[in-house]
Amino acid sequence: MDTNLNSANARLDETIAARAPWSAVLHAGETLRIFDLEGQQAVDTLIYNANDTNERYSCQDTIAAQGSAYVTTGTALLSNEGRTLMTVTADTVGRHDTSAGACSCEANTVRFGHHTRYMHACRENFIIAAARHGMTKRDIVGNINFFMNVPILPSGELAIDDGISAPGSYVDLRAEMDVIVLISNCPQVNNPCNGFNPTPIRVLIWPGQV
Numbered sequence: 001m002d003t004n005l006n007s008a009n010a011r012l013d014e015t016i017a018a019r020a021p022w023s024a025v026l027h028a029g030e031t032l033r034i035f036d037l038e039g040q041q042a043v044d045t046l047i048y049n050a051n052d053t054n055e056r057y058s059c060q061d062t063i064a065a066q067g068s069a070y071v072t073t074g075t076a077l078l079s080n081e082g083r084t085l086m087t088v089t090a091d092t093v094g095r096h097d098t099s100a101g102a103c104s105c106e107a108n109t110v111r112f113g114h115h116t117r118y119m120h121a122c123r124e125n126f127i128i129a130a131a132r133h134g135m136t137k138r139d140i141v142g143n144i145n146f147f148m149n150v151p152i153l154p155s156g157e158l159a160i161d162d163g164i165s166a167p168g169s170y171v172d173l174r175a176e177m178d179v180i181v182l183i184s185n186c187p188q189v190n191n192p193c194n195g196f197n198p199t200p201i202r203v204l205i206w207p208g209q210v
């Protein structure tokens with residue numbers, strides 16, 4: 001842990017309730033830490049260039065550029081224009097998913113049955129968070145799933161398995177340009193991505209020089 005990063009000198013320190021959306025603007029050089037407070041909580045995350053939201057996170061470019069399917073320390077989170085939006089500077093879990101996308105009401109009905117149609121989902125959270133920044137659902141693209149365990153099987157299939165993040169696990173993301181970060185604290189209860197029990201998370205932001 002970077003000992004300069006403690007809650008006393010953070011400019012923001014918030015708990016995000018279970019199932020809730022969240023967003024923030026970070027200036028270049030600032031660091032965002034996301035704590036999985038109770039463990040096994042998927043944190044769906046999207047990133048945009050704060051000065052031009054047409055430039056946004058690209059899971060395809062990120063995977064291709066690093067030659068690995070997982071996100072972890074050292075991963076450059078690239079935009080659709082090939083520039084680094086944020087860099088993962090610390091990770092106490094080891095790997096995070098950026099292939100499986102976000103849950104939606106529509107996908108839930110296909111995967112789990114029509115009775116799940118009215119359960120809250122990440123896509124709804126993203127739309128709420130995006131609206132705060134002048135964006136709509138057409139701006140929602142493939143995301144990162146921090147703390148979500150999506151092993152890629154030898155067959156090439158994606159599995160959604162029990163989470164591997166322990167209580168207190170965290171990731172640090174350094175903004176490489178001014179960015180908007182959207183988070184959906186995933187409300188899914190129909191598969192093990194949240195241990196069938198969505199829980200709160202904590203976010204902190206530090207200025208570039210602390």
Ligand SMILES: [Zn+2]
Pocket residue numbers: 044102103121122123186187188
């Ligand atoms: Zn979700």
